[in-house]
Amino acid sequence: MHSIEVVLIMLLAVIASSYLVRALPFSVPLPLAQIALGVLIAATLSDSTVELKSEIFLFVFLPPLLFLDGWRIPKTSLFHDKVTVISLAFGLVIFTVLGVGFLIYWLVPGMPLPVAFALAAVVSPTDPVAVSSIVSRCAMPKRLMHILEGESLLNDASGLVCFRFAVVAATTGLFSLGSASLTFLWMAVGGVALGIAVTLAISYAHFWLSRRWGEESGAAILTNLMIPFGAYLAAETFHASGILAAVAAGITMSYIELSGRAMAATRVQRTAVWDMARFALNGLMFVLLGEQLPAIVSRAMNTVGEAGEYGTSSVWLIVCALVITVALIGLRYVWVWVSLRLMLFFARRSGNRAGDEIVEVDSRVVPVMSLAGVRGAVTLAGVLSLPLVMKHDGSPFPARDQAIFLAAMVILISLVAASVLLPWLLRGRAMSVPEVSVEERKEENAIRAAAAAAIKAVEEAGHEMAVNDPDADEIGLYTQATQRVIETYRDRFADEPYAVDEGQFLRNADGIELKLRQIALKAERDTIARLAQTRHISDDVFRRLMDRIDFLSVAHHPETRHH
Numbered sequence: 107m108h109s110i111e112v113v114l115i116m117l118l119a120v121i122a123s124s125y126l127v128r129a130l131p132f133s134v135p136l137p138l139a140q141i142a143l144g145v146l147i148a149a150t151l152s153d154s155t156v157e158l159k160s161e162i163f164l165f166v167f168l169p170p171l172l173f174l175d176g177w178r179i180p181k182t183s184l185f186h187d188k189v190t191v192i193s194l195a196f197g198l199v200i201f202t203v204l205g206v207g208f209l210i211y212w213l214v215p216g217m218p219l220p221v222a223f224a225l226a227a228v229v230s231p232t233d234p235v236a237v238s239s240i241v242s243r244c245a246m247p248k249r250l251m252h253i254l255e256g257e258s259l260l261n262d263a264s265g266l267v268c269f270r271f272a273v274v275a276a277t278t279g280l281f282s283l284g285s286a287s288l289t290f291l292w293m294a295v296g297g298v299a300l301g302i303a304v305t306l307a308i309s310y311a312h313f314w315l316s317r318r319w320g321e322e323s324g325a326a327i328l329t330n331l332m333i334p335f336g337a338y339l340a341a342e343t344f345h346a347s348g349i350l351a352a353v354a355a356g357i358t359m360s361y362i363e364l365s366g367r368a369m370a371a372t373r374v375q376r377t378a379v380w381d382m383a384r385f386a387l388n389g390l391m392f393v394l395l396g397e398q399l400p401a402i403v404s405r406a407m408n409t410v411g412e413a414g415e416y417g418t419s420s421v422w423l424i425v426c427a428l429v430i431t432v433a434l435i436g437l438r439y440v441w442v443w444v445s446l447r448l449m450l451f452f453a454r455r456s457g458n459r460a461g462d463e464i465v466e467v468d469s470r471v472v473p474v475m476s477l478a479g480v481r482g483a484v485t486l487a488g489v490l491s492l493p494l495v496m497k498h499d500g501s502p503f504p505a506r507d508q509a510i511f512l513a514a515m516v517i518l519i520s521l522v523a524a525s526v527l528l529p530w531l532l533r534g535r536a537m538s539v540p541e542v543s544v545e546e547r548k549e550e551n552a553i554r555a556a557a558a559a560a561i562k563a564v565e566e567a568g569h570e571m572a573v574n575d576p577d578a579d580e581i582g583l584y585t586q587a588t589q590r591v592i593e594t595y596r597d598r599f600a601d602e603p604y605a606v607d608e609g610q611f612l613r614n615a616d617g618i619e620l621k622l623r624q625i626a627l628k629a630e631r632d633t634i635a636r637l638a639q640t641r642h643i644s645d646d647v648f649r650r651l652m653d654r655i656d657f658l659s660v661a662h663h664p665e666t667r668h669h
Contacts, residue, residue: 113390115151116397119143120389135240135525137392137482141518144396164491165338167387168262169352171483173334174384175259176356177363180646184256189449191253195260198441202230203268205437206430210512213426217505224272225509228489229434229516231265232258233482235388240480240524246532250471254478262484263349267293269488270347277496277503296346301354304337309362323372327379333359360645363652364638373656391483398490399514406511423508427515431523434516439476446472470531477531480524481517489513555637556630556651563629630655 123139184191207226211219237246237254267290312329334352341351406423492506631652638648 112147112151112397115147116144116390116393117386119147119393120386123389123393124385133525133529135236135521136389137236138518138521138525140389140392141396141399141521144393145399146396147393148397148400164487165335165348167391167487168266168349168484169334169338170331170383171387172259172262172349172352173337173356173359174380175255175262176353177359178356178649179255179259180252180644181357181360184252187249187253187256190445191256191260193445194253194257194441196264197445198257198438199227199230199261199264199268201441202434202437203227203265203272206230206433209433210426210430213429214505214508214512217508218276220272220276221503221505221509224269224276224492225489225512227265227269227272229430229481229485229513230268231262231481231484231488232479233484236480236482236521237478237524237528240521240528246474246528250475250478254475258484259353263297263347263353266349266484266488267347273493277493292345293347294350296344297341297348297350298354300341300344300346301337301351302358304340304351305333305355305358305362308333308336309359321369321372323369323375326369326372327376330359330376331379331383364635364645364648371656373652377653388483391486395486395514395517402507402511402514405507408507423511424515427512427519430512431516431519434479434481434520435476435523438479439472442475443472474528474531477524477527480520481513482521485513485517556633556655559629559633560626563625567625627655 120140123136123143126143127134127136127139203223203226205226206229207219207223210225211217211222214222217225232254238251271290308329312326316326333355337351337355338348341348489510492509493503494506495502496504634643634648634651634655637643638645643651
């Protein structure tokens with residue numbers, strides 16, 4: 107069977123998985139359902155195995171996913187908990203690579219130390235998408251989810267950079283701490299700089315072209331989709347980190363969006379396209395894991411069986427995977443507990459009780475954070491990118507099949523453990539984790555400020571349109587249209603700031619009223635963008651409010667209304 111047909115079948119499996127998890131009477135995380143469907147594909151279609159070169163596999167899946175994570179992660183929450191996030195994303199990764207690396211080297215005979223470190227590095231990144239699907243029916247506090255998202259965004263980069271160093275050491279047999287440190291510095295700085303530069307260059311070139319010749323939504327969305335790949339390729343060309351470049355590109359894109367230059371229709375369509383891309387790519391990763399799982403197990407069993415290690419190799423490798431997973435959870439537990447205790451200690455010494463808010467609010471915080479370190483798409487992408495042969499002599503890469511098998515088993519075991527234990531820990535009373543700021547109040551204030559700006563713009567525009575119309579009989583029509591639009595915005599100054607009658611926008615509107623509503627929405631959009639640029643609201647609030655304004659703007663555009 108041709109590869110394109112297999113990919114189409116996998117996409118159908120991704121679609122089926124979304125309905126399957128809803129149809130089942132019991133809760134099943136989406137990634138597990140997708141893995142199961144992948145196994146079913148492998149069992150049904152004997153010639154369905156997809157073979158991808160490691161570079162292509164890494165290039166296709168990781169840049170868009172990391173770019174979107176960097177773009178959409180709430181920056182305010184990330185910066186508020188930056189010490190916790192950085193500690194988890196960098197300190198815990200190094201701690202995991204060293205601790206689990208030596209454990210794997212001791213557990214798996216015949217696996218060289220660099221390969222053991224490579225495996226430890228590739229299982230260090232976490233997957234918040236898998237966690238969110240597991241806790242979708244539970245009450246995971248927003249703040250903890252934001253910390254997990256920020257950790258995942260950064261530990262993807264740090265884990266894969268460590269993985270790259272370990273692979274180079276394994277394939278060449280050479281490693282120098284001084285050289286590695288300089289290389290790491292260039293990879294980090296160069297990757298971030300190139301990611302920012304590529305995003306700024308492409309975005310501002312697109313804005314210039316749009317101002318000069320107009321904007322086509324399809325071209326704008328396709329340009330946006332190409333940015334992570336451009337950033338990744340630029341960084342890899344200059345031997346910097348393409349992973350960090352993709353992350354930096356996404357974060358840069360979130361700040362470029364604060365300008366509000368893109369058309370409302372483009373933003374609405376682009377959001378839908380990116381949501382679809384993320385769902386498809388994440389789903390394909392797990393379906394592909396399931397599809398390749400039988401072959402991975404078979405190759406690992408044959409390889410270890412031929413070596414004669416521990417007789418029943420399948421049992422021993424599964425035991426190794428269980429031990430590695432327990433070690434990952436244990437090291438994470440120790441790191442989180444010690445980090446939070448140190449934070450509390452220094453906060454008390456400085457007379458600041460802010461450090462108590464995470465440590466003392468709930469005894470379940472540390473175990474929940476430990477179990478929430480689920481491995482997923484990035485781990486799979488990384489381990490499947492292991493080279494097939496050694497660089498210096500072309501011999502097979504040592505213990506590659508065992509490494510892939512262990513990584514796959516760690517993904518499965520961590521998913522199952524989190525699926526069983528997280529809902530149990532989160533059951534009953536909600537976890538009391540204080541939020542970082544009064545985001546809701548800021549959002550309400552932003553809505554009111556935007557409404558005030560819209561009312562002012564409508565009053566001025568309505569007056570100007572009436573003055574410029576030579577037909578005096580039409581003045582009453584302008585006045586009525588102006589008042590209808592203004593009354594809609596006055597609702598936002600009531601006790602319920604969200605009580606906007608959107609249905610009123612779709613009824614009884616003539617050409618004048620439509621123009622005034624577009625003027626009002628533009629004033630709202632400009633005000634929200636200005637509040638975001640001056641840091642009065644977070645980018646998360648900005649994106650949520652702009653999505654609603656964009657929806658209204660598209661819904662009330664004359665061309666849309668005529669259709």
